[in-house]
Amino acid sequence: QKEVEQDPGPLSVPEGAIVSLNCTYSNSAFQYFMWYRQYSRKGPELLMYTYSSGNKEDGRFTAQVDKSSKYISLFIRDSQPSDSATYLCALRADTGRRALTFGSGTRLQVQP
Amino acid sequence: GAGVSQSPSNKVTEKGKDVELRCDPISGHTALYWYRQSLGQGLEFLIYFQGNSAPDKSGLPSDRFSAERTGGSVSTLTIQRTQQEDSAVYLCASSLSVYQETQYFGPGTRLLVL
Numbered sequence: 001q002k003e004v005e006q007d008p009g010p011l012s013v014p015e016g017a018i019v020s021l022n023c024t025y026s027n028s029a030f031q032y033f034m035w036y037r038q039y040s041r042k043g044p045e046l047l048m049y050t051y052s053s054g055n056k057e058d059g060r061f062t063a064q065v066d067k068s069s070k071y072i073s074l075f076i077r078d079s080q081p082s083d084s085a086t087y088l089c090a091l092r093a094d095t096g097r098r099a100l101t102f103g104s105g106t107r108l109q110v111q112p
Numbered sequence: 113g114a115g116v117s118q119s120p121s122n123k124v125t126e127k128g129k130d131v132e133l134r135c136d137p138i139s140g141h142t143a144l145y146w147y148r149q150s151l152g153q154g155l156e157f158l159i160y161f162q163g164n165s166a167p168d169k170s171g172l173p174s175d176r177f178s179a180e181r182t183g184g185s186v187s188t189l190t191i192q193r194t195q196q197e198d199s200a201v202y203l204c205a206s207s208l209s210v211y212q213e214t215q216y217f218g219p220g221t222r223l224l225v226l
Contacts, residue, residue: 098143
């Protein structure tokens with residue numbers, strides 16, 4: 001079993017829809033939770049970063065962390081065609097290895 | 113300022129040949145990471161460097177893979193005797209230090225082993 005599970009999609013939604021992207025994880029040591037966006041043939045770029053539990057909002061994006069369920073989410077409001085990309089969750093523990101553990105990514109397509 | 117750069121952007125090689133992939137991190141970033149992204153897969157950690165400390169090589173898949181970082185800046189990932197399963201996108205990232213969570217990624221090198 002992978003440490004981080006993420007539905008690969010593709011997820012296709014109409015413009016303006018609310019998008020929900022999710023990851024589950026098994027390692028309770030993870031404390032840092034990130035979402036990266038990756039456009040085709042580009043490197044990932046950081047969208048949201050949360051430490052420990054709770055919610056964080058940035059414009060149209062909201063990240064949620066539920067450590068009791070080992071479940072993290074990214075919500076995109078008023079989705080735009082420019083949001084079409086692959087979204088990767090990435091997690092890291094407080095101690096030990098400093099590299100990120102990534103989900104496999106969810107491909108999102110927002111139809112105009 | 114300039115972001116993370118990688119070269120070459122694409123590399124096609126024959127099975128059994130050695131390849132070198134280069135990464136130029138953001139100036140002033142002391143931590144440098146290498147990841148591999150295979151088709152349909154998430155990013156798989158390979159190795160990271162933090163300043164002058166010994167690198168964490170725990171993600172390297174075999175002894176055919178090695179990396180070095182000269183002068184605390186540029187890094188080279190070397191794959192010896194390439195195999196077809198080495199075909200992937202190799203991504204480099206840097207951060208201010210390993211204690212900073214924000215990693216900035218380069219565009220990657222697409223490696224195809226025939």
